[in-house]
Amino acid sequence: MTATETIPTERIALTLADMAVVDADVHVNDTPGALAPYCDLPWRLSLQALDGASYPYLQVPGFAPNLRLDPPIPGSHPYRSVDTAAEMRAELSELEIDVGILFPDHMLTFAALPNIDYATALAQAYNRWLMEEWLLKQPGLYGVMLASPQNPEAAAREIERYAKVEKIVGIYLPTAGVNPLWGHRLYDPIMAAADASGLPVCLHSVTLVSPAFPCQLDQFENHFGRQVLSHSFAMMANLTSLIHSGVPARFPNLRVVFTEAGIAWVPYMMWRMDKYFNEYRRMVPFLEKRPSEYIKERMWFATQPIEEPDNPKDLVATIDLLGGPERVLFASDWPHHDFDHPRTIMKLPMPAAAKRQIMGENALALFGISAPVGKL
Amino acid sequence: MVRLGRIEVGVFNVDGEFYALPNICPHQFGPLCAGTVNGTTACSAATDWRFAWVREGEIVTCPWHGIEFDITTGKSLSSPRLRVRTYPVAVADGQVTVTI
Numbered sequence: 001m002t003a004t005e006t007i008p009t010e011r012i013a014l015t016l017a018d019m020a021v022v023d024a025d026v027h028v029n030d031t032p033g034a035l036a037p038y039c040d041l042p043w044r045l046s047l048q049a050l051d052g053a054s055y056p057y058l059q060v061p062g063f064a065p066n067l068r069l070d071p072p073i074p075g076s077h078p079y080r081s082v083d084t085a086a087e088m089r090a091e092l093s094e095l096e097i098d099v100g101i102l103f104p105d106h107m108l109t110f111a112a113l114p115n116i117d118y119a120t121a122l123a124q125a126y127n128r129w130l131m132e133e134w135l136l137k138q139p140g141l142y143g144v145m146l147a148s149p150q151n152p153e154a155a156a157r158e159i160e161r162y163a164k165v166e167k168i169v170g171i172y173l174p175t176a177g178v179n180p181l182w183g184h185r186l187y188d189p190i191m192a193a194a195d196a197s198g199l200p201v202c203l204h205s206v207t208l209v210s211p212a213f214p215c216q217l218d219q220f221e222n223h224f225g226r227q228v229l230s231h232s233f234a235m236m237a238n239l240t241s242l243i244h245s246g247v248p249a250r251f252p253n254l255r256v257v258f259t260e261a262g263i264a265w266v267p268y269m270m271w272r273m274d275k276y277f278n279e280y281r282r283m284v285p286f287l288e289k290r291p292s293e294y295i296k297e298r299m300w301f302a303t304q305p306i307e308e309p310d311n312p313k314d315l316v317a318t319i320d321l322l323g324g325p326e327r328v329l330f331a332s333d334w335p336h337h338d339f340d341h342p343r344t345i346m347k348l349p350m351p352a353a354a355k356r357q358i359m360g361e362n363a364l365a366l367f368g369i370s371a372p373v374g375k376l
Numbered sequence: 377m378v379r380l381g382r383i384e385v386g387v388f389n390v391d392g393e394f395y396a397l398p399n400i401c402p403h404q405f406g407p408l409c410a411g412t413v414n415g416t417t418a419c420s421a422a423t424d425w426r427f428a429w430v431r432e433g434e435i436v437t438c439p440w441h442g443i444e445f446d447i448t449t450g451k452s453l454s455s456p457r458l459r460v461r462t463y464p465v466a467v468a469d470g471q472v473t474v475t476i
């Protein structure tokens with residue numbers, strides 16, 4: 001511990017400029033027209049045909065699992081997107097973020113896409129486009145490559161192809177609508193390739209209307225109800241899926257990141273799984289330790305949409321319950337409607353060292369990114 | 377099962393070795409020693425990730441919530457927080473003596 005860190009945190013004017021700031025979840029606008037030149041035939045023609053289609057048919061291009069059924073209520077905030085690398089760089093810098101980990105917009109519903117050949121080509125097109133148009137264009141932009149659950153063998157080859165590419169720092173597992181859940185052995189080729197590559201897998205869900213997943217969201221009458229449950233149920237279901245089939249035991253190097261579901265669900269799931277591990281250990285003998293221990297050793301949780309309890313100390317306590325600041329990655333979700341500004345973490349009553357970890361150090365280490373010049 | 381004053385102790389014979397555990401589960405105080413004694417499952421790289429049945433006769437399962445305990449050590453198989461003490465057992469001239 002350095003001398004400055006012994007000073008009570010209240011008296012340190014710690015600012016974002018003093019630390020590396022990594023944002024574990026920002027979104028690029030992956031429209032059909034943008035992806036088309038990067039896509040193999042014949043699907044390139046499909047993307048070209050969809051260029052200029054209205055929004056629902058863009059998610060994923062040609063398929064609309066998240067049709068908004070609500071009557072419009074004027075006055076809501078507008079849909080925001082980031083369309084170029086230069087825009088992204090400028091906007092992240094405006095938010096005092098040094099490094100952004102890029103996730104898609106439209107490909108968030110990718111797992112629900114039924115056409116396997118189209119899905120395979122689309123994933124490859126997205127990865128090429130992400131590399132060429134974003135990661136190589138601006139400093140401080142890193143990407144997670146899309147692994148198609150529809151075609152695990154092809155996804156595994158894609159992971160091998162990108163494993164050593166500097167700007168690719170993780171593997172995006174589309175989580176909304178994924179069926180079966182990510183712990184299924186069907187996906188073992190993806191997990192094995194991830195395990196061998198050293199890249200963490202990053203689960204990211206989205207609100208998606210499906211009678212199967214994550215839990216009858218089609219029955220909610222408005223978007224409030226769907227929004228509240230969609231991401232967190234998706235993460236809870238997939239975390240449980242990964243644990244119950246022994247993925248962390250069978251793939252001992254695999255590291256897992258959970259994004260866009262907040263963090264307060266994690267202690268609950270740890271306690272709940274540990275409780276039933278006591279009762280049902282015989283069913284999961286491949287687990288060599290309690291589920292919470294795998295979580296505390298090899299899983300990370302991105303902050304956004306951060307819970308906002310009346311007393312911010314409750315949030316700090318929650319972070320400790322899920323394993324401490326080292327498990328937590330700052331994420332903004334820029335430019336989406338429920339994005340979090342970095343100050344949501346900076347204003348929490350916690351030590352400066354913990355803020356540095358959450359705001360950047362953890363992500364730099366996890367994703368293998370060197371510290372931005374002049375930071376740390 | 378033997379009662380010594382207010383203490384109930386389960387005495388187990390595992391392949392000719394005797395072990396004694398308190399008949400009270402550290403989880404929610406169920407009657408641990410009244411549970412089934414048998415083996416348990418294993419699955420790891422050593423079993424080629426196939427389920428195996430191991431340690432027959434060495435595991436007692438609490439009848440209340442099914443938590444498994446290793447009779448030879450008193451440790452549960454699922455949590456370092458759940459364990460019972462073991463009492464020393466001596467065998468001489470066909471007489472089993474438990475010291476508590």
Ligand code: FES
Nearest residue numbers: 401404406438441
């Ligand atoms: S009381 Fe023994 S398992 Fe719950």
